[in-house]
Amino acid sequence: MNENEKLVEGLLNEGYLKTPALKDAFTKIDRKDFVPEDLKGEAYGNYPLPIGFGQTISQPLTVAFMLELLQPHPGEKILDIGSGSGWQTCLLAYVVGKSSKGKVVAVERIPELRKMTETNVSKYGFIESGIVRAILADGSKGFPGEAPFDKIIAAASGKSLPDAWKEQLKVGGKMIVPIKNSVFVFEKVSEKSFEEKEYPGFSFVPLIKD
Ligand code: SAH
Numbered sequence: 001m002n003e004n005e006k007l008v009e010g011l012l013n014e015g016y017l018k019t020p021a022l023k024d025a026f027t028k029i030d031r032k033d034f035v036p037e038d039l040k041g042e043a044y045g046n047y048p049l050p051i052g053f054g055q056t057i058s059q060p061l062t063v064a065f066m067l068e069l070l071q072p073h074p075g076e077k078i079l080d081i082g083s084g085s086g087w088q089t090c091l092l093a094y095v096v097g098k099s100s101k102g103k104v105v106a107v108e109r110i111p112e113l114r115k116m117t118e119t120n121v122s123k124y125g126f127i128e129s130g131i132v133r134a135i136l137a138d139g140s141k142g143f144p145g146e147a148p149f150d151k152i153i154a155a156a157s158g159k160s161l162p163d164a165w166k167e168q169l170k171v172g173g174k175m176i177v178p179i180k181n182s183v184f185v186f187e188k189v190s191e192k193s194f195e196e197k198e199y200p201g202f203s204f205v206p207l208i209k210d
Contacts, residue, residue: 019071051084055110063091079143079149081140081155082205084117089106104131106135114135141162150170152169152174169186182201183202
């Protein structure tokens with residue numbers, strides 16, 4: 001078993017990873033490809049690591065927990081806000097790209113980190129195949145040019161749920177959103193109504209509005 005497989009095994013044993021398609025994605029997409037050169041030796045620790053500009057590659061258990069709530073499926077179009085290292089973007093692309101039409105729209109507000117998303121995601125060919133689009137923008141406004149989305153996920157935490165995300169999600173769609181120190185699931189049950197569930201006890205970098 002290689003080091004990345006050991007990380008996956010730990011996430012399975014601790015109950016964070018459950019779904020076979022996600023286990024497969026975490027196994028195939030190696031976290032080492034997304035951490036800075038000087039931190040490669042720590043790529044498989046279950047903690048966040050700095051990626052520059054005061055930002056981090058998210059903690060594996062948090063990414064696993066949030067993707068299990070999101071339940072991405074082949075063929076879906078997903079908005080990934082705060083793409084940073086591109087690790088979560090790649091995990092999503094691996095799953096949705098199993099069927100044509102599957103697409104991940106990755107939004108990042110720091111130019112150097114948008115470039116990092118693109119460079120790292122490119123290691124798996126998902127930019128070249130058109131499955132991932134890496135965009136420089138303030139994701140708190142969503143991304144109207146690619147809306148509507150089947151699902152939305154954010155990696156940075158704000159004080160409330162942005163209206164743009166509510167509008168850009170399809171009816172029947174789902175969003176996984178950090179707010180303060182909780183992960184929220186919002187399901188859009190009709191044009192104007194959402195069902196929500198809160199999972200407290202997490203920590204995130206702030207969602208910055210430009
Ligand atoms: N999924 C990433 C998480 C990076 S941390 C990874 O595992 O590497 C969260 C990211 O959100 C940071 O890169 C930060 O720059 C970005 N971010 C914060 N506010 C944002 C905004 N309004 N729009 C887009 N990206 C934002």
